[in-house]
Amino acid sequence: MSPFAVKAIQLLLSLSLLIVLHELGHFIPAKLFKTRVEKFFLFFDVKFALFSKKIGETVYGIGWLPLGGYVKIAGMIDESMDKEQMAKPPQPWEFRSKPTWQRLIIMLGGVTVNIIVGFLIYICILGFYGRDITTNEQLPNGFAVDQSFKEMGFADGDKILSVNGEEFNNVTQINKYLFLRDVNTIEVLHADGTKETITMPEDIGTTMFQNDVLRPFSARNEPIIKQVGEDYPAEAAGFKVGDRIENVNGTPITYWHDFQEAVKANGLKENTFIVERDGSLETIKVTPNEDGVVGLNTINKTIREHYSFGESITGGISYGIGILGDYVRQFKYVFTSKGASQVGGFGAIGNLFPDTWDWLSFWETTALISIILAFMNILPIPALDGGHVMFLLYEMVTGRKPNDKFMEYAQMVGFFLLIGLVLFANGNDIYRWLFKG
Structure with missing residues (x-):
C-alpha cells in the first residue's frame, strides 16, 4: 500500500x-x-x-x-x-x-x-508503552550545531546538561524547547570536556522561525541507514537498511548530518553515493523528489521510561498540558506572512501520520x-x-x-x-x- x-x-x-x-x-x-x-x-x-x-x-x-x-x-x-x-x-x-x-x-x-x-x-x-527518551548516553558524539548557534558559543559535539538550571534528560527535545518555550540559559558539555552556561537571546524562537533554523541541534549519529522510505527515490535506487554512507558527491561522510547537508547543497540534482555494504563499497546514484527528499532515515538511540498506574495519570495529563501550551504558543506565528504561507489543511494534517501503519504513532497523532x-x-x-x-x-x-x-x-x-x-x-x-x- x-x-x-x-x-x-x-x-x-x-x-x-x-x-x-x-x-x-x-x-x-x-x-x-x-x-x-x-x-x-x-x-x-x-x-x-x-x-x-x-x-x-x-x-x-x-x-x-x-x-x-x-x-x-x-x-x-x-x-x-x-x-x-x-x-x-x-x-x-x-x-x-x-x-x-x-x-x-x-x-x-x-x-x-x-x-x-x-x-x-x-x-x-505512558501506561502501556512508556516513553522513549534520548539521553546523553545514547548520543556519545553529541550534537551537530547550526552555524547561527555556533556564533552564540555552541559547538559541534556539545551535549545538553541543563535548561534554565534544571536537568534536561530528553535531549533531542531541545529544538522544540528553544522554539516554543522560555529558554534563558543552556548548560553544555563541550567535546573538550569543559562546561559552559550559555545565555540565550530573549526572542530566540522568533529568530529561529524567521531564519528558518528550526533544528539548530541535530544528533551526530553514525551514517548508517536504518530506514528506506517506501516509494521514495532511495528505494528505487537500491539502498538497503544497514548500508553505511561513506561519501556523497565527493564529500567524505563522518556523521548522518554530513550526508543531509551534502544532499541539501546539491539541490534537486542527481547525487552520487558511495556506501559500504557487507564489507565492500558500492556506488549508488539517486535524485531527490520534488521536495528534495531521497527517503533515507536513521533512528536516534533511545531508552524506554516505564510508568506506574499513578505516574501514567499525572505524566499523561502533564504531557497533554505541555502539548496544548506549545500549540497555543506557536499560534502567534500564524499571524506573520511567513507563518500564513505555512498554514496547512487536510494534507498537512495527513502528513502528521507516518508512511507505514504504526499504532503507537497513530494514537500519538490522534x-x-x-x-x-x-x-x-x-x-x-x-x-x-x-x-x-x-x-x-x-x-x-x-x-x-x-x-x-x-x-x-x-x-x-x-x-x-x-x-x-x-x-x-x-x-x-x-x-x-x-x-x-
Whole structure:
C-alpha cells in the first residue's frame, strides 16, 4: 500500500473518531438537560446522506462531505440556519428555552471531550508503552550545531546538561524547547570536556522561525541507514537498511548530518553515493523528489521510561498540558506572512501520520489532533463553539441575550470566515504539492 493511502486511511479513521466524540460532548449534556437533538451526523449531509436512520427523536447518519460533523439542537441558531423553527414560539425542549448555564455546558461539551480524549490517550500511551527518551548516553558524539548557534558559543559535539538550571534528560527535545518555550540559559558539555552556561537571546524562537533554523541541534549519529522510505527515490535506487554512507558527491561522510547537508547543497540534482555494504563499497546514484527528499532515515538511540498506574495519570495529563501550551504558543506565528504561507489543511494534517501503519504513532497523532481541535473550536469565532460561548458569556454578564437577527448575521459571517480559512489552508497544501521545489 502506498504511503499516501496509509496516511489517508489513518487521517480518516482519526478524524472520524474525534468528530464523533466531539459531537457526543454536545449530545450528552443536551439530552441530560432534556434538550431535543434533531440530528447527529458524522460528516456533512449537504443535499443527501450516505446513511441515515431515525431513532427516537434524533436522526443519526453519515454525510458525504468529510469536513467535520454536527449535532442539530432544536431552538439553536447554528450552521443549519433554520429560520422557520426560530420564528415559532420557544418550546420547553428547545436550546433557547434552557437556562444560560445549561446552554454554556452544552456548548463547552465538545471541547471538553476533545481535551479529555487527548489526555486519556497520553495516559494510556505512558501506561502501556512508556516513553522513549534520548539521553546523553545514547548520543556519545553529541550534537551537530547550526552555524547561527555556533556564533552564540555552541559547538559541534556539545551535549545538553541543563535548561534554565534544571536537568534536561530528553535531549533531542531541545529544538522544540528553544522554539516554543522560555529558554534563558543552556548548560553544555563541550567535546573538550569543559562546561559552559550559555545565555540565550530573549526572542530566540522568533529568530529561529524567521531564519528558518528550526533544528539548530541535530544528533551526530553514525551514517548508517536504518530506514528506506517506501516509494521514495532511495528505494528505487537500491539502498538497503544497514548500508553505511561513506561519501556523497565527493564529500567524505563522518556523521548522518554530513550526508543531509551534502544532499541539501546539491539541490534537486542527481547525487552520487558511495556506501559500504557487507564489507565492500558500492556506488549508488539517486535524485531527490520534488521536495528534495531521497527517503533515507536513521533512528536516534533511545531508552524506554516505564510508568506506574499513578505516574501514567499525572505524566499523561502533564504531557497533554505541555502539548496544548506549545500549540497555543506557536499560534502567534500564524499571524506573520511567513507563518500564513505555512498554514496547512487536510494534507498537512495527513502528513502528521507516518508512511507505514504504526499504532503507537497513530494514537500519538490522534491525541495531538484532538488537542488541536479543542483549541481551534474554542476560538471566539461565530459558527465555532467558541463563538457561541462568547455570546453566552456576554449574556451571563449583562443579563441581555443578543437578538436572533444579530445571531443569524454573526453565524453567517463566521461561517464564511471558516470557509475562507479552510479554502486558504487547503489551497496552501495544493500550492506546495504543485510548485514546491
